[in-house]
Amino acid sequence: MGNVYANSYLIVFVFLCIGVLLPVGALTLGKLLRPHVPSEAKQTTYESGNNPFHDSRVQFQVRYYMFALLFVIFDVETVFLYPWAVAYNKLGLFALIEMLIFVLMLVLGLIYAWKKKVLQWM
Amino acid sequence: MSGEYLAFLALALVAITGGVLMLNLTKVVHMVIALVFTFISIAGLYVLLSAEFVAVVQVLIYSGAVTIMMLFGIMLTRHQEEEGEKTTTGGFWRKALTAIAVFAFGIAVYLGVYRLDFGEEGARLHENNTEQIGMALYSHYTIPFEIASVILLVALVGAIILAKKDDEGAPKS
Amino acid sequence: MSSVSLSVYLVLALILFCIGLYGALTKRNTVIVLICIELMLNAVNINLVAFAKYGAHPGITGQIFALFTITVAAAEAAVGLAALMALYRNRKTVHIDEIDSLKH
Numbered sequence: 058m059g060n061v062y063a064n065s066y067l068i069v070f071v072f073l074c075i076g077v078l079l080p081v082g083a084l085t086l087g088k089l090l091r092p093h094v095p096s097e098a099k100q101t102t103y104e105s106g107n108n109p110f111h112d113s114r115v116q117f118q119v120r121y122y123m124f125a126l127l128f129v130i131f132d133v134e135t136v137f138l139y140p141w142a143v144a145y146n147k148l149g150l151f152a153l154i155e156m157l158i159f160v161l162m163l164v165l166g167l168i169y170a171w172k173k174k175v176l177q178w179m
Numbered sequence: 180m181s182g183e184y185l186a187f188l189a190l191a192l193v194a195i196t197g198g199v200l201m202l203n204l205t206k207v208v209h210m211v212i213a214l215v216f217t218f219i220s221i222a223g224l225y226v227l228l229s230a231e232f233v234a235v236v237q238v239l240i241y242s243g244a245v246t247i248m249m250l251f252g253i254m255l256t257r258h259q260e261e262e263g264e265k266t267t268t269g270g271f272w273r274k275a276l277t278a279i280a281v282f283a284f285g286i287a288v289y290l291g292v293y294r295l296d297f298g299e300e301g302a303r304l305h306e307n308n309t310e311q312i313g314m315a316l317y318s319h320y321t322i323p324f325e326i327a328s329v330i331l332l333v334a335l336v337g338a339i340i341l342a343k344k345d346d347e348g349a350p351k352s
Numbered sequence: 353m354s355s356v357s358l359s360v361y362l363v364l365a366l367i368l369f370c371i372g373l374y375g376a377l378t379k380r381n382t383v384i385v386l387i388c389i390e391l392m393l394n395a396v397n398i399n400l401v402a403f404a405k406y407g408a409h410p411g412i413t414g415q416i417f418a419l420f421t422i423t424v425a426a427a428e429a430a431v432g433l434a435a436l437m438a439l440y441r442n443r444k445t446v447h448i449d450e451i452d453s454l455k456h
Contacts, residue, residue, distance in 0.1 A: 062229070062305045063182065063183065066226060070186075118255075119255060119342055119343070119437060121251055121254070121255065122248075122251050122252065122255055122342055122433070122434075122437065123339070123342065123343070125244075125247055125248045125251045126248065126335070126338050126339070126342070126430050126433075126434070127335075128244060128247070128248075129240075129244040129245065129247075129248050129426055129429070129430055130331050130334065130335045130426075130427075130430065132239060132240060132243070132244045132426075133240060133244075133331060133422075133423050133426050133427075134328075134331065135239075136236050136239065136240065136419070136422075136423075137316075137324070137327070137419075137423075139232070139309060139313075140232065140309050140310070140312045140313030140316055140317075141313055141316075141317060142313075143309045143310045143313050144309075144310045144312075144313025144314050144317065145313075147310075147314060148313070148314070148317050148318070151317075152317040152318075155317060155321055155324065155325065156317075158325060158328070159324065159325065159327075159328040162325075162328040162329060162331070162332045163328060163331060163332065163335075165332060166331070166332045166335040166336060169335070169336055169339070170335065170339060173339055173343060175339055175343065183356050184356055187356045187360065191364050194364065194368060195364075195367055195368070195371070198367075198368055198371035198372070198391065199371065201371070201375060201384075201388075201391075202371060202374065202375055207381050207383065207384060210384055210387075211383075211384075211387060214387055214390075214391060217368070217391065217394075218394065221368075221394055221397075221398060224361070224364075224398060224401075225398075225401055227356070228361070228401045228402055228404070228405045229405055230401045230404065230405075230415045230418070232415070232419075233397075233401055233415050233418050233419065233422075236419060236422055237394075237397075237422070240422055240426055241390070241394065241422075244426065245387075245390060245425075245426060245429050248429060248430065248433060249383055249386070249387050249429070249433070251433075252383045252386075252433040252436060252437070253381075253383050255437060255440075256383070256436065256437065256440045256446045265380065266379065266380050266381065266384075267378045267379055267380050268378060268379070268380050268448060268449045269378065269449075274378055277374060277377045277378055278374060281370050281373050281374045281377070282370070284370065284373070285366055285367070285370045288366050289363060289366060292359055292362040292363065292366065293359050293362075293363060294359060295358055295359050295362065296357050296358055296359060296406075297358065297406060297407055297408045299406065299407070299408065299409075299410055300405065300406060300410060301404065301405045301406075301410025301411060302410075304404065304405060304410070304411075304412065304415075308415075311412045312412060312415060312416060312419070315412045315413065315416055316416055316419075320416055323420055327420060327423050327424075330423065330424060330427050331423070331427055333427075334427035334428075334430050334431050335430070337431050337434065338430045338431050338433075338434035339434075341431070341434035341435055341437065341438045342433075342434040342437045342438065344438065344441070
């Protein structure tokens, strides 16, 4: 394994350490510094002044899942677009046609979702 | 190269810890969060294996998309959960038998792989990794690539048909 | 010759696969069963990428196979959750031991 490749990930590791240490350090420091006087009213859920009347984790509407589903499918499509774009100059016309067919398939799916009114919120 | 070994040990530890936590936690959301650690450390392992692009895809799809979708699935199907509700099926004996069977499977495979070594190493895999993948994918694997698009289309249409049915009768919020 | 060899990765993948298998067989919530199956597929991906680097014929093919596995796994998760939602709508449960109408 090339040492350049391994060493280039050292900086990723350093950033990872900073990213973990910074919030942990800041929160710990804040906990040491701030006064800690809990009372009944302070520990209720904050709902802009209203009194909370049931559990905050309610059942969501199925529409949320529709958007998650569309996100996942098109996320996977994007994954295939990256290597195509990087290698495009060496690939030529055939790859372009392949990718057009691929995108066309997913556009069909998008049109289906549109016709089924999945994209509408209300 | 001991730096690689250290990195492997740390990542493997995080991955297995995430898996074991997933088996032992009691709340469903916490189980999914524990598995996110496993997924991210698997991405780190891909980096160690000179597969940068697969590592990025792992973070993008598993730690991002699939986890979000699973969390939505949990939120959408939540009903009144009693405290101390059990999280596993079956009684003690059934679980013990399952554990023994899984363990025996693990031992059998372990005996097969623990000294497997071909002595070769793909030394050039990390150079322009994404471009190599692009070249191979779009010149040798055309048919699987197009079939993947068909699978995605079928999954999209099928999931919409399965999940959407109740919208007409459901009360609007 | 590096100190991390093929068999170490294979053993790690085996451990993760066993965790996923045990979870998929014993967990009660169907969403967790689905995500355990995702964990098993991830273990398989580790194997594919490890063989792409340390296998008998090192090459990029293993990584491409891993990409296709990830694609199919995402599609499987999407359809599985949609089926789960249809089931929840009819039965009002996600517990896998209460979905047993074929037994009675």
